[in-house]
Amino acid sequence: MAPWHRSSGRELRMGRPGMVDRMSVVTRYVPAAGWLRKYRRKWLRADVLGGITVWAVLVPEAMAYAGIAGVPPLMGLYTVPLPLFFYALLGSSRLMVVGPDSATALLSAGIVGSMALHGNYLVLTSALAVTVGALFLLFGVFRLGWLANLVSRPVMSGFLQGIVLVTIIGQVPGLIGIGPEHGLFFHRLAACLRALPAVHGMTLAVGGASLALLLVLHRKMPRLPSAMVTVIVMTLVSTILDLESRGVAVTGTLATSLPPLSLPRVSPGEYLDLVPGALTIVLLGYIESLGAAEVSSLQSGRDVDPDQELIALGFCNLGAGISSGFVAVGSLSKTSVAAVCGVKTQAAFLVSGILSLLTLLFLLPLLSNLPHATLAAIVIEAMLGLDQSAAIRQQFRFSRLEGLLAMVSLLGVLYFGVVEGVVAGVILSIIVLLERASHPGTAVLGRIPGHAVYRDIRRHPEAITVPGLLIFRFDSELVFPSSRFFLHQAMGEVKRARDPVQVFLINAETINDLDLTGAQALLRLEEKLRRKGIRFWVAQMQDPVIDKLRRLDGGEKLTDGHLYESVGDAVRAYKKFMSRSSVRVNKKGT
Incomplete structure (x- = not known):
């Protein structure tokens, strides 16, 4: 048997790992x-x-x-x-x-x-x-x-x-x-x-x-x-x-x-x-x-x-x-x-x-x-x-x-x-908790001049938006109490946009979780936008959320297409997309 020994702090310790493990279990409950x-x-x-x-x-x-x-x-x-x-x-x-x-x-x-x-x-x-x-x-x-x-x-x-x-x-x-x-x-x-x-x-x-x-x-x-x-x-x-x-x-x-x-x-x-x-x-x-x-x-x-x-x-x-x-x-x-x-x-x-x-x-x-x-x-x-x-x-x-x-x-x-x-x-x-969970904050984002950050355009009127690109943020997890509100707010922002929307980009960094109802709300949103001729892109979606979407039938529409690491990456991709589109239009015109 391993001997007992004293530490410099005058605290008794035991030499055998098994005894230490048993003591930690005892200490956990007593x-x-x-x-x-x-x-x-x-x-x-x-x-x-x-x-x-x-x-x-x-x-x-x-x-x-x-x-x-x-x-x-x-x-x-x-x-x-x-x-x-x-x-x-x-x-x-x-x-x-x-x-x-x-x-x-x-x-x-x-x-x-x-x-x-x-x-x-x-x-x-x-x-x-x-x-x-x-x-x-x-x-x-x-x-x-x-x-x-x-x-x-x-x-x-x-x-x-x-x-x-x-x-x-x-x-x-x-x-x-x-x-x-x-x-x-x-x-x-x-x-x-x-x-x-x-x-x-x-x-x-x-x-x-x-x-x-x-x-x-x-x-x-x-x-x-x-x-x-x-x-x-x-x-x-x-x-x-x-x-x-x-x-x-x-x-x-x-x-x-x-x-x-x-x-x-x-x-x-x-x-x-x-x-x-x-x-x-x-x-x-x-x-x-x-x-x-x-x-x-x-x-x-x-x-x-x-x-x-x-x-x-x-x-x-x-x-x-x-x-x-x-x-x-x-x-x-x-x-x-x-x-x-x-x-x-x-x-x-x-x-x-x-x-x-x-x-x-x-x-x-x-x-x-x-x-x-x-x-x-x-x-x-x-x-x-x-x-x-x-x-x-x-x-x-x-x-x-x-x-x-x-x-x-x-x-x-x-x-x-x-x-x-x-x-x-x-x-x-x-x-009140359920009301807050079912009606979280939402925002349309624009870039702050001189910075690579995107903020709510209603709180920051100076923020710069890109014509045809609507950047939407949902400030909560996407679960059953809030899924209907999410869909309503997203489509409402499309209707209220000053310019015709070509791409709907959702900044998903604040969506740290979703359930089946929330995932289906994302699919319904993608379908509604597609019927209007609007492309659906996603930026900064968290890995656990991506994993859940990939287990959902049809989830590949959201995860295998335009999925970007940051809003800035998505904006640059949109500008390239629009420039290529304009080139194709010009070629058809000639």
Whole structure:
């Protein structure tokens, strides 16, 4: 057996190629095997300190986000350890933090709230996490991560802005001490306004002080875990002043125990009923996680495997579900905290997970006097950091259509509900995508004076055209949604040409793919032009497209005739063709 040896970088390597190959396979599916094998002692301090900091952020946020999901704070804490452990083993990002998230918590509340009967809300919440985990795994196995592309950035911005507004208005009752309100955004807003005379003064003072402390710490001391500091301060204040006796709601006694590990006991039919809503969470949660992974990739300089992320998130949510938690996804804010702390590897989040277990075992009695208003303030402060109004304004400046997509998603969330708003935005995105695919840009080209380049004559009036030669460009792949439009535009340009067209030259450099419908559209165009006495030439057609045309009956008409390497070559050939034609005409005249 070949001996083990050490490299100069103090990383263990194996001498036998077969062992290296097997290790690379293991690393592919269990990325922790890679970073553990190459772990350096000098990283330990940064990972331990970073893990402590992330724990200090995760614990109060998990308790607060539990309120968004409509479950007790303890379920938020149950959601922390196993997702951290699973992602540390299976995630391809070295810095991303997985845990409870405000957006998916609100989605969870909407999905489960429409199904829960007879007090089974909590178990359905955990069952939803299991369903989400199973779908993540399914997406990963079949490499379906591309489906997340159906949610455009404007739709995501509108959705997040809707989440911000809905979540804030949902936390206002807890912040100011009025009864909880249910229903859609505007109903809750109206109810809160009507209840203003009944505001509980002491609760409002606690909530206002908590929010002010969070904002000041976030602005003045951004490296400090402001949520944990606020929880400690307000718990001490609540204990010293006995705020519970003054009517301020507190968390009360929390059971100090590890979460029971078992599959949520719901019927197969209920699991199936959860699937449509779970699909929404998978799409949006995956997009959020990829955003967090991008931050990680920029900081660490290491690429992230999107398909492996799906697998990792699947196990994270299965872990959350079987430990009586709710949905967990990658968190951009907590990943940013990890990056600022200089975290090197996922070992940091193993530390965070262990500390979370210790919190469940020993520290919960210390939080019994934590005011609910403080948890509401933590949620509101987190939502302010997700505000998308600047992004939506930028989308309107870029394109009214992009801004409209954002507003449809936003108003859908506010008027119809979170899931319905997302679905409306996604459907509109698909419609816009199909419209763009079926109506791509086209141009008639001319040569820019003094240069050998050809540009759109409508945008460059100075461009020089050659009488009798029409150079047409189609700015997209030629596939079934766009083939009819292609044929219509091409023949329309022939009709609109100032001079009778002798040769129709298509600049095919932007046609990077075509399907059978598109190939047949090219053949129909060649036939229509031939009937009008117009020759059909092609320039700069890509090799894969040529290969497809040659497999088509009649495709040789397009590939074996006038096929040119460049537009310039085709123009020179046209001029020679016309000069020979004029010579033949002159000879006939004599």
